[in-house]
Amino acid sequence: MLPGPTNVPERVARAMYVPMINHRSADFVDLYVPCIEKTKQVFKTEGDAVCLSASGTGAVEASVVNLVKKGDKVIVPVNGEFSNRLAQMIEWAGGQTIRVETKPGVTATLDQVREAFDNNPDVKAFYCVWNETSTGTMIKYLDRIKDLTSRNDAFYVVDGVSIVGGEELEMDKWGVDIAMTGAQKAFAAPPGISPICVNERTKKYMMNNPPDTMYFNLPRYFRYYDESKHTPFTPALPLLYAYNEAMDIILEEGIDNRIQRHRTCSAALYAGLSAIGLTPFANEDSRSTVVIALNYLPNLEDATFRNTLAKEFRVLVAGGFGNLKGKVFRVGCMGEVHRYHVMRTISAISSTLAMMGYDTDPEAGLKVASQKLSSL
């Protein structure tokens, strides 16, 4: 139940067990083209996709170094570790960030973002961390940013690293120019592949303004793909096989069904964990449907709690990140998550709390969760 790496289905794990192929051959084209095409389907874009052999942060950095030039103004909401890191990368690339800062458990409102646009008519791009994994918060108005970016054709970039595949994304319809994720989150593939999608106008911009960097040089990836369907550098082949299989599973389930399942499971987790006496860290309006951050009860020690949960019940959850270390724990609701995972997690957390001497009401938690899960 980690917020990534998430459990990998048997089919996906087995897909890695293949002999090595030449990454400059037709065998590779047979592997890579389907990866790209399925990625575009999931991101709902007619643009281009690249599967980088890197972590999600690598894909985010790729977007930054290929888009942001010296002096560019970039609006970026900041409320946690990953949005801070994003702002840092934009500044390293020479960009000037307009930070819309909010408290960790709260996302910027659309009004706050609009104000930043009003005050900066010369903005080059809007960048946001859709799901701030460190705080369990999520931006819920991605479909309404286009009205703001379209004022002066600013670029619209969605860092969807921990959420694409688990929540609704309509890249082309919503006017998103660049979006990316990591395979080890809601795609339920192993870590190490991070897809990035780019629409036509952004690709053109990047091709005309290539960055002084090699591994994340997206024009180089586009050129190799257009010419031969290869990648410029040796890709992590076993992980691409796994990714391809994971994308098949997503498309077999259906993207909309998958999103509904994530929403149902997170609603059950929020309700069930609240009923046993825990409180979510995030403000109600900002709560993520894929990462649930919970406040620790008074005197509840992080390591003891998580070790007991892992050792006695084989349920893994994550600790807090950065400033929130020891203050919250985080439950992933991603990828393969289903009825069984939700019920067992609530049961195991409740039992761990009981073993540690806290009063909990497992019956109430499981009952309300089961009701919320009735559609699954």
Place this chain on the structure above:
Amino acid sequence: MLPGPTNVPERVARAMYVPMINHRSADFVDLYVPCIEKTKQVFKTEGDAVCLSASGTGAVEASVVNLVKKGDKVIVPVNGEFSNRLAQMIEWAGGQTIRVETKPGVTATLDQVREAFDNNPDVKAFYCVWNETSTGTMIKYLDRIKDLTSRNDAFYVVDGVSIVGGEELEMDKWGVDIAMTGAQKAFAAPPGISPICVNERTKKYMMNNPPDTMYFNLPRYFRYYDESKHTPFTPALPLLYAYNEAMDIILEEGIDNRIQRHRTCSAALYAGLSAIGLTPFANEDSRSTVVIALNYLPNLEDATFRNTLAKEFRVLVAGGFGNLKGKVFRVGCMGEVHRYHVMRTISAISSTLAMMGYDTDPEAGLKVASQKLSSL
């Protein structure tokens, strides 16, 4: 018989088939610390190591962006695609390259390198592509560079991407400050992990001069490792399991035995393929012991030759790179390569040439190869 990705032993491939773990947990420490320690043993260094989730080019770029600052003079021998790419990266980082250029099939001599040092007493670093995979050439005086770099404590960096583990490297003894490789070459692990080793003084330099970059920010990796034995970004977990197993195999065989096996096999390949009528592309003094580049015979068409070899005999070799496309083909002599691979490759190439109407003498080729292989 590709010059990477090379065949992966069963044990290594199976090692990937494990449940996902938390990369912020003791389970990860149990995986990653052995990877690091074994890497240091193979590179023969007491310094630090990082296993990047990236291709070899990523590790080379990491070394550049963490070492080279604006205006730094860097001496770099250039004789092919990868050394050109390296020089480009150094320039992108703001470095001023002193290129020691030679023809593609020839490496710079030690005298030429010394001359560059003589002419540039203020040089900040010497960078070299040890094994130029694109031309099948290899620098053979790595143990004698220290006399030059020690004049003014210049940094000495070895891009060993296609060769570490297959040829002798004494990082500390030879005064090499930074070296790296890709797992999919002589280590016989899958692609996607690229280890980089850095000695103490270089680590100190990097910590004091961190680069404006995120994914390849080595000080960040050092800090995470020193504090918790973690990596700053989600690593490609299945590939680390495979890497760890591959390192075990290397240490079980013994590094010196492994190097001797590579040398024996390449000597047999050079002798055997020459005896059936082919000529190596590289000058005799510059020939690599891990990548054998061979000139195409007149009118021998690249795609037809390699497709026949692959389809009829299941032997994969690589085409030429960059300017050498269609002019040479390249045989990897890396990783698991043993008697059987050498004999079958010579036999299959000879048979393919015969099928395409060329005169060859398979008997002579196999006989001389078998003699050369007698120690295996």
